[in-house]
Amino acid sequence: MDMRILGRLTAADALPFYSWVAVGGAVVTVLGLLTIVGAITFLRKWRYVWTEWMTSLDHKRIGIMYVMLALVMLVRGFVDAIMMRAQQAVALNSTGYLPPEHFDQIFSSHGTIMIFFMAMPFLTGLINIIVPQQIGARDVAFPFMNSVSLWLTAAGAGLVLISLVVGRFSTAGWTGYPPYSGAEYNPGVGVDYWIWAIQVSGIGTTLSGINFIVTILKRRAPGMKLMRMPLFCWTTLATSILMIFAFPALTVTTALLALDRIFDMHFFTNAGGGNLMNYINLFWIWGHPEVYILILPAFGIYSSVVSTFAAKRLFGYKSLVYATMAIALLSFTVWLHHFFTMGAGAGVNAFFGIATMVIAVPTGVKVFDWLMTLFRGRITFHPSMLWALGFIVTFVIGGMTGVLLALPPADYLMHNSTFLVAHFHNMLIPGALFGYLAGYMFWFPKAFGFTLDERWGKGAFWCWIIGFYLAFMPLYVLGFMGMARRMERYEISAWQPFLLIAALGAVVILAGITCLVIQLVVSIRKRNEKRDLTGDPWDGRTLEWLTSSPPAPYNFAVLPQVRDIDALHDMKRHGSVYVRPKQYEDILLPINTGAGVLIGGLAFVFGFSAVWHIWWVAAAALLAILATAAARSFRDKTEFCLTGSKVQEIENRHFRDLAREGVL
């Protein structure tokens, strides 16, 4: 083990002078950070940011911070993507503008960022903001743990970002397969950045999963039976179950790889009795459930959006619930389809191939349910609805290519080709990301009290979907033409036209991202025109639209009484919305604390020093985390009381607004 004070951290190794493009990336990253810090300092907002946001235990604020992290990382991940598209567009018989080592870092960081630090925080954030409100709860079960989860995720993201400035990132892809990712072939810090970023954020994810399960099972409003929960709550429950049962597999996989790298162990090495195939086995025990972790919440969002903007109750509610739970279990039985080509016998491959096709059945059921919900509905073409419609059409294509890949003989041809790249982007972009964006535009007014501009929202949608088709349909063709994934240069000129189209697609997606930015800026500027005082801008059907926008810290002054699936719609029909009690009761709320930020910060220090083998700092950080947790456990009184009269004041304001809008 390395016993130097700074481990293997030396200026020569640390700074990114191996490529000018990398220096540019480092400069942009540092400038971005400085801009944020500078802006907060200049506006003298540090106290506000600290007391109202960073230390907040309010699930809505934690959710908003998650989504902010996700949007920043979406931009970063997209920059990686468009750089790869540009490289492949020009790299026919030439080296392009990226040295191979740098290109490899880019596809590795793109995949890692998009999965762990864009999609995961995005869905966790939306769940945090909405699910407690949908079940009629005042908070999540463990508000402090929620904050810890957030800051662990942020610490992981921080590790990926800083790898651009100090040292370099992994070149082993987002999957980090050994032996290439082992110390023998990859002695540098890249793979370690990847390992610790994932390890730290993965713990945060497991804790989130526990939090959401307990919240959903224990905190539902009176009358909110399980079979009355909005579908988004069901998909959240399924996703959380997958989080706590699948993430341990990722923890084990990356931990064993770290042991190989640090202590010269022989789990996955070529020599010494290692078995690298077990890495691939363990990785995908997590990996396949992970894709459902990403997509199930999106399914829930589509369900909310479709039924709201078709003004109809969801068709086949029960079948959707059963399909969701069936997917949750079945997703643990198909992992081998990611490595059909590793050489297992026909019996094994056939079993997992068939299991994979079986899982397509409940997914198909869902598509029909959404279609039937739309059928004869009064459809409003809100941007969220556009994302949902774009999803349904595009997702069917992706699903069919997936079933194709589930056939082992076909997979032998397409494995690791751009056909696969096209397939999983087809699931992840229209499947997951469109869902999150639909949720973002749908619930934005709930979080901030004003709606997002619809024209720019529609612009964003059209750019994204057109860009998506342009960027990824050519990859299906290229896969059939034999192009492998992760190529930084090639000699076959027939490929280039398709790669040019794909690059054009990335440019159109860039326009889509620009629309998203403009939409946000325009909406903030015009927030007074776009103010929603009712808390219910879309004639909502579920309980999150019963609260004010943004909701009071306690969400519901009086816990709602639920009698039907679309609880709010049912109340509206019976005229029992917005009834006021004679007197408001006192409400207990969690007291804010900086301990979550502290633990996240220490985890970042731990990760960074583990990457650079600065072991004494790593050990100290770990001890400090333990000490923080132990000290926190001494605190019994973690709540404060918002008195009934304070609640009354807040509610009075809300009801004045309601009256002004003429809803009462």
Next chain:
Amino acid sequence: MSPVGDDTALLPHDEAYDERAFGFWLYLMSDAIIFALLFATYQIMAGDIAGGPQGSDLFSLPHTFGETLLLLTSSLTFGLASLALDAGNRRRVLAWLGVTFVLGLGFLAMEIHEFHGMITRGAGPDRSGFLSAFFTLVSTHGLHVSAGLVFILVMTVQVVVKGLSRPVSSRLERLGLFWHFLDIVWIGIFSVVYLPGILR
């Protein structure tokens, strides 16, 4: 929300303790998966000795039996601490926690002794795939036991300082779940690692 001083801080509502117990239960389930995968990995790599020593060269039946007795007895003594908690007897809670701590420490000492002996004989975790898997599985359990010991210390201080208040006893319940869980994992370890290793 506005900052609140300690004087106005309150205990959470009653159901919160039930939620915490369930949340902790879920954590244990998640942890069980970690162990399950380490067991699977061990089983997969049990034959990958790379020309080095194998289980029967390294394991000692009496030693493992001793470890087992210590851990098993500590489960009983923790149970006695729980009974004392039910009876609201603070001194007995402390006494049994102390005994449990000593037994756990004894277990840990035996384990470290075993590891030390193996490493000095050149059978460390870097010797072969089999030994990597062995050390990782067994020491993951050992690390959990160490965490449990720290947890016991923290709770001892809390019982001394705060008495058997509601929050403290709810934490003791969770510590109990954790401790008994570790004993269950150990059953797996001697049945999958040591005994078959000696038989081989």
Next chain:
Amino acid sequence: MKRAKAAGGRTLGSYLTGYVLALVLTAVPFGIAATGALSMQSALIAIGASAIVQVLVHLRYFLHLGLRSTPQERLLAIAFTAVLILIMIGGSLWIMLNLYYRMWA
């Protein structure tokens, strides 16, 4: 007393029963391993069976799991965990042994 009720009926008797059963179920497999009295295969089966029974004993007498007394969601969680452990361990062994067999056998 309120606390005793919340604890799910644990008594000195249950802990002692559990302890004695666990001792027996430990002594049997260790005895088998020490004496080598059984053939390899039957020894492994006996060790495995004792382990499974002992796990159940611990769940019952130390963790006080009962089909009626334990909250339903906890039982569901542990049952689901058991199924997943079977899938993950069983699946891993199936896959890896199959590969092993095809490469070296």
